[in-house]
Amino acid sequence: MKTSVLVALLAACALAAGCAHKKGFEKEGFAYGCPIGDTKISSMEDLTKAKTVYEGKRTTIVDTEMRCTMTGDLIKVDTTLNNDSSKVKRINYKFRWIDREGMRAAEEEVWKPLMMYENSSQVITAVAPSNKAVDFRLVLQSQE
């Protein structure tokens, strides 16, 4: 009897741990290492949608993956941009850093031009300008 209860408990624990690992949620308010606050994020797609903003001319480039980590006390973001069209695409991007109160943690970044080959993906990395930045948005814009 005791053994069967223990086995059931162990199985439940393993399942729960498996699920938690699958979602990649390390702690409350974070998904894939990225700060999410109260936003409901249940997949990588949810996360990239929540963190990406389009400004100016709309681009067909999409970010398919986003992961965050801390380097010292600064947020570091790795995001994968994907060009699934058969043409070379040129975009501008920047990160917008947000502080604890939801205000800009730093001055607006410079737009950075990026050329993407046809049917390619590229990883862009950004580090917060200071430890005041606790959240961010990736801003994308087409050059064409």
Place this chain on the structure above:
Amino acid sequence: MIDLSLSRSMVLLPLLAALVLAGGCASKPKTQYGDARSVETVTNQFGSTDLQMIAESMTRSMLQAPVIASGNLPIVTVQEVKNKTSEYIDTRSITDSIRVEVQKSGKVRFAVDAAAMQQQVEELQRQQSDLYDKEQAAQTGKMAGAQYRLEGNITSIVKQDKDIKDVFYKFNLQLWNIRNGLLEWSDEKEIRKTTSKS
């Protein structure tokens, strides 16, 4: 005779009027404020976007260097960035931008650099004069020496034929430990710009 001159002036007057109107429209300049942080591609010479991208990239990289990330507030002095390109680039403007961004991070203190030393010494000497309250005046011999020095260079490779011009810039920045001469951090930023006629 009178009829001929009248008909000539009747043709010339509307032509002149049309020219004046057209000239007025074409030469009217238009001034607008723009986004100071937008991508500038007027020519492929070194421009504002290059300067801003270099400053941002170098700063973010430097903030991750162990000597700076440790939080010990190291004292840094900014030395020269050598311009090894064929065009005029105000490298002081690049290091000024880097200094501003790093200073804002609150992780570094900057000691007076060689370019500003003359003014610093003059001000100290002025405060030593009889005009100032001795107790409040800044004393000589109290300046903080830098622990690290920041220096670098910018180089370019330019290739051109009749239809295309390709410019490649490489900016290199290094943080040297003044006491032991060790290189504590260095990084590079590369930029390629191509202008084609077609």
